[in-house]
Amino acid sequence: MLDDRKLEVLRAIVEDFVSTTEPVGSKSLAERHGLGVSPATVRNDMAALEDEGYITHPHTSAGRIPTDKGYRLFVDQLSTVKPLSPAERRAIQSFLEGAVDLDDVVRRSVRLLAQLTRQVAVVQYPSLSRSSVRHLEIVHLAPNRLLLVLITDTGRVEQRVLELATTLSDHDVALLRQAFGSRLHGARLVDAPAALSDLPDAAPMAIRPVLTSVMSVVLETLVDQPEERIALAGTANLTRHLLDFPQTLRPVLEALEEQVVLLKLLGEVNDPTTVHVKIGEENNVEGLRSTSVVTVGYGPDGGAYGGLGVVGPTRMDYAGNMGQVRAVARYVGELLAGA
Amino acid sequence: MLDDRKLEVLRAIVEDFVSTTEPVGSKSLAERHGLGVSPATVRNDMAALEDEGYITHPHTSAGRIPTDKGYRLFVDQLSTVKPLSPAERRAIQSFLEGAVDLDDVVRRSVRLLAQLTRQVAVVQYPSLSRSSVRHLEIVHLAPNRLLLVLITDTGRVEQRVLELATTLSDHDVALLRQAFGSRLHGARLVDAPAALSDLPDAAPMAIRPVLTSVMSVVLETLVDQPEERIALAGTANLTRHLLDFPQTLRPVLEALEEQVVLLKLLGEVNDPTTVHVKIGEENNVEGLRSTSVVTVGYGPDGGAYGGLGVVGPTRMDYAGNMGQVRAVARYVGELLAGA
DNA sequence: CTTGGCACTCGATTGACCGGAGTGCCAGGA
DNA sequence: TCCTGGCACTCCGGTCAATCGAGTGCCAAG
Secondary structure, X not given: OOOHHHHHHHHHHHHHHHHHOOOEOHHHHHHHOOOOOOHHHHHHHHHHXXXXXXXXXXXXXXXXXXXXXXXXXXXXXXXOOOOOOHHHHHHHHHHHOOOOOHHHHHHHHHHHHHHHHOOEEEEEOOOOOOOEEEEEEEEEEXXXXXXXXXXXXXXXXXEEXXXXXXXXXXXXXXXXXXXXXXXXXXXXXXXXHHHHOOHXXXXXXXXXXXXXXXXXXXXXXXXHOOOOOEEEEOHHHHHHHHOOOHHHHHHHHHHHHOHHHHHHHHHOOXXXXXXXXXXXXXXXXXXXXXXXXXXEEEOHHHOOOEEEEEEEEXXXXXXXXXXXXXXXXXXXXXXXXXX | OOOHHHHHHHHHHHHHHHHHXXXXXXXXXXXXXXXXXXXXXXXXXXXXXXHOOOEEOOOOXXXXXXXXXXXXXXHHHHOOOOOOOHHHHHHHHHHHOOOOOHHHHHHHHHHHHXXXXXXXXXXXXXXXXXXXXXXEEEEEEEOOEXXXXXXXXXXXXXXEEEEOOOOOOHHHHHXXXXXXXXXXXXXXXXXXXXXXXXXXXXXXXXXXXXXXXXXXXXXXXXXXXXXXXXXXXXXXXXXXXXXXXXXXXXXXXXXXXXXXXXXXXXXXXXXXXXXXXXXXHHOXXXXXXXXXXXXXXXXXXXXXXXXXXXXXXOOXXXXXXXXXXXXXXXHHHHHHHOO
């Protein structure tokens, strides 16, 4: 149905439209790209592409623009992820090398990504459940109050204050500390329930009740309801593209303010090791139906820590942005693995 | 120069313009507000107000709109902070009452404020330096590595990892914990240097060197460079007003992404107990020259903890927004004082 | 000092017009 | 069978002129 030239025409349409923002006509297309055929032929191909739903035109006498389906085909078959320019590599290096702690890494990454892609950038903090325990500290704040401090291998520090029904002695707390510490140290948080399963039986009879209650609270707050965090940057970039369609701006901004939405965005990736693209209507998130989202996982094995990506207009430089997103993910992954 | 009626005319212009977004003419103004004078008289007053720079008109045959100076006079003399409606009070109550920790309080507050005012809301986390120490924990992560956990009276938990030049024994750390804890407990962080000044002399000779080095790091990271945090919400509200002037949107969004800028905004308040308004060009922040900023301090004595406020178009409901900002600040202040 | 009257200004709207980019279709040619 | 040039057609976008009306400034009378 679609021979090579038709595909070539589609590619040309996407590339031209992305760079000019204007519907592209048969004549200018035949001229600018060395297709070696006349505008009339291009028109025929265009008609075929339109029949198949890959392109459309706003009105009768206007040029063609790609549909979501057209972009999809372009991304899947017609474009190759663009490697970074040396300048971009240097930018990443110098941007990230000064980071002092996890917060700093994430903040710098998200800014970098926004700057590089000129889109809205989203970076998820290393997910708790997928991290492993570097240190777990239990502090005895008051007789019935504990402070839990968890430090993960990625440098994330999380704390919770626990209110207990019973009171504890310093000695009890020392026992708790010892019991939890020895079992969790180095373990991934996902495996915490298993690692702790034998704990009640092994513990001294005296503290078993309080231990089980502490244990359930710990598991609940750290494993069942781990707090995910997200950093966002570059919302100002939305104005570059969406001023043509001001009414789409509001829902996008609203969506971007919802942590849940962003997590969903980054979490929907099946295979976190490859760059993933959602185009326009493909987005499950209402309000982002007019945008495209490029995401990828980062961390060891390419996705163990979390996700990051960019949100921009469907008319975006997919090849470039995919390359940039992937590159930043790799750097960040290495940076955190080395920390 | 400006008699009562002229002031009344200015008030009417501001109120009409704020609610309609349209330049207001003499006729409709004379009708809608019961001024008891003819349009011609209103025109004379308008001419006087324009001479003084309180209002202006976009073109010859258009109605008048207030200038920044006009809004300023309106805020200072013509409007009274509007108390909240019962519905608004209830909204605040129900919105904030479920908060479980500081993060939650701040996040809920900023959303609430954005929703209430329909502007962009900004809430500063309780400033570290102005808080006092509820608990300071020193954890011995590794021979030359300490984890500092600070819990303030407002529930803010802050942690730093310290790398030391020397190695410490558990016993040393216990001494440190004891020495710092006893002196800082209950003290305000601002007073920390004074509270710790006698520490080196009082400590056992053996740990003096390391103690002074730890002390300097502690003071530096917690007092000299306290990390301020800011929460932001409601950026989507910008689209309601600024779509008339799309080009102003970008600088505003850019400014709002800069923590530094926001801190400056909230920090510039001289007297934190009263609601403060910066109108248009009065703003020192480039990029917010087209907006007005309403801020107030919160906490005991009305400002000890931090600041919060909203950013919106100069054409905003000052009386209402000032009331809402003040009310939220009070609630948040009480909530945190009671925590 | 207020008021009605009046001429004037100027943005906004409307409708007519036209140029141009682009299309779809067709018939002829390789 | 496929490509190509030609041609009529569509429709957007910009320009121009005319008109409308809200609003102003000024003045002379009350």
